[in-house]
Amino acid sequence: MGAKCGLDRAPATDPAIRSNTSVCLQFAERADIEANKARQKAIAKLLEAEDAAYDIGAYRDAPPGLRIWCGATVDTADIEALGPWLDWAWEQTLAP
Numbered sequence: 721m722g723a724k725c726g727l728d729r730a731p732a733t734d735p736a737i738r739s740n741t742s743v744c745l746q747f748a749e750r751a752d753i754e755a756n757k758a759r760q761k762a763i764a765k766l767l768e769a770e771d772a773a774y775d776i777g778a779y780r781d782a783p784p785g786l787r788i789w790c791g792a793t794v795d796t797a798d799i800e801a802l803g804p805w806l807d808w809a810w811e812q813t814l815a816p
Contacts, residue, residue: 740790741790741792742787742789742790743787743789744778746785747760747783747785753783753784756783756784756785760778760785761777762809762812763777763786763806763813766808766813767805767809772809773802773805775787786806
């Protein structure tokens with residue numbers, strides 16, 4: 721997921737606190753934190769406007785990226801369907 725859109729899974733460094741339900745992705749290119757914060761907000765806004773995802777932005781204290789709820793109340797098909805939306809939102813936020 722997110723391979724086209726420049727996102728990496730951001731695993732916790734301590735396996736004891738790693739979560740399978742709140743999956744965190746961070747931007748693969750991490751050089752410009754402020755640009756990534758702006759992109760995170762733009763992607764979250766675009767996805768919400770399209771009813772594709774809600775509350776997907778990373779936590780305030782986390783590195784810029786996205787947070788995807790993958791708990792028992794979410795169907796696998798819904799997570800799979802999110803992939804193309806992530807790619808679309810990424811493309812929408814690329815500088816011209």
